Amino acid sequence: MQKEGQEKKGNKVAVVSGSSSGIGLATSLALARNGFYTYATMRNLEKSAGIIDAAAKEKLPLQLVQLDVNDERSVNSAIAKITAEQGRIDVLVNNAGYGLFGALEDLSIEEIKAQYETNFFGLIRLTQAALPLMRKQNGGIIVNVGSVAGRIGFPGTAAYTSTKFALEGLTEAISYELEPFGIKVVIVEPGVIKTNFLNGMVVPRKTSDPNSPYLQLMQQMNATLSSMRENGSSSPEVVAKAVLQAVTVENPELRYLAGEDAVTLMEMRKKAPSDEEFRQMLKQNFSQH
Numbered sequence: 001m002q003k004e005g006q007e008k009k010g011n012k013v014a015v016v017s018g019s020s021s022g023i024g025l026a027t028s029l030a031l032a033r034n035g036f037y038t039y040a041t042m043r044n045l046e047k048s049a050g051i052i053d054a055a056a057k058e059k060l061p062l063q064l065v066q067l068d069v070n071d072e073r074s075v076n077s078a079i080a081k082i083t084a085e086q087g088r089i090d091v092l093v094n095n096a097g098y099g100l101f102g103a104l105e106d107l108s109i110e111e112i113k114a115q116y117e118t119n120f121f122g123l124i125r126l127t128q129a130a131l132p133l134m135r136k137q138n139g140g141i142i143v144n145v146g147s148v149a150g151r152i153g154f155p156g157t158a159a160y161t162s163t164k165f166a167l168e169g170l171t172e173a174i175s176y177e178l179e180p181f182g183i184k185v186v187i188v189e190p191g192v193i194k195t196n197f198l199n200g201m202v203v204p205r206k207t208s209d210p211n212s213p214y215l216q217l218m219q220q221m222n223a224t225l226s227s228m229r230e231n232g233s234s235s236p237e238v239v240a241k242a243v244l245q246a247v248t249v250e251n252p253e254l255r256y257l258a259g260e261d262a263v264t265l266m267e268m269r270k271k272a273p274s275d276e277e278f279r280q281m282l283k284q285n286f287s288q289h
């Protein structure tokens with residue numbers, strides 16, 4: 001663990017958003033273990049005990065920085081600090097995010113906007129802040145943490161799913177824009193991963209209102225997600241490994257699936273002769289839980 005301002009020159013520099021838990025924490029540690037000087041950023045530094053202990057034990061080149069992707073000042077000040085200390089960002093991992101649970105009709109526009117503010121606009125805010133430096137150094141890689149829910153729409157998560165679909169389009173589009181500057185862009189698409197994600201899901205009260213016309217569907221989705229978490233989910237290290245692979249190979253793929261469930265689902269999708277047949281397969285899958 002490095003002290004404040006005690007930069008280690010010579011290493012490639014990585015910045016990870018949402019490092020307080022789950023995929024962000026595992027990814028920050030994996031990058032630091034593999035020689036990247038890592039800025040593990042989080043919005044609430046009081047949640048840093050876990051990562052501090054792990055980094056100190058292994059003497060990792062890792063430093064904490066406060067960064068809330070929803071707050072322009074916080075983003076700019078984190079990037080200014082990293083620029084002053086290192087003068088470069090080789091790897092930017094856009095990981096911060098959360099899930100909003102509920103059928104579309106049961107969600108308010110404010111709840112949906114808040115979901116987009118973090119998962120989509122927050123990612124854009126941090127990317128835009130980092131890009132001038134990355135362009136100037138003429139190289140680097142941006143890894144967006146998407147989801148298999150950015151390739152396949154799941155009921156009860158329309159807001160979340162649509163942020164991750166939006167991220168797919170953004171990733172593809174900017175991969176062309178940034179190529180002339182030597183900056184690569186990839187998207188990692190995890191399946192269900194054992195993190196705080198499901199416990200931390202925002203579940204608006206209307207979603208569990210007994211009068212909601214979607215109550216039965218939401219209860220079924222809840223059971224499906226819990227069962228997937230218990231029986232089929234992968235560890236956050238699986239995602240960290242995919243990120244590490246993307247940032248260490250010479251020619252990374254545009255997309256990396258992470259987790260066996262993600263691979264199986266995408267294979268099902270590819271093999272399905274039509275969208276309708278895939279929908280029927282997915283519905284059958286849900287009803288088995």
Ligand SMILES: NC(=O)c1ccc[n+]([C@@H]2O[C@H](COP(=O)([O-])OP(=O)(O)OC[C@H]3O[C@@H](n4cnc5c(N)ncnc54)[C@H](OP(=O)(O)O)[C@@H]3O)[C@@H](O)[C@H]2O)c1
Binds near residue numbers: 019044098195
């Ligand atoms: N777990 C899964 O099954 C799964 C599957 C596919 C994709 N993903 C994606 O993976 C990413 C990480 O999720 P996770 O599974 O590791 O869940 P997690 O353990 O809940 O971690 C989410 C991280 O995002 C942070 N965060 C939320 N809002 C933020 C903000 N405004 N600014 C900065 N950080 C913020 C959280 O900080 P706090 O601790 O302060 O809340 C936390 O560090 C998310 O983008 C998620 O959509 C997860």
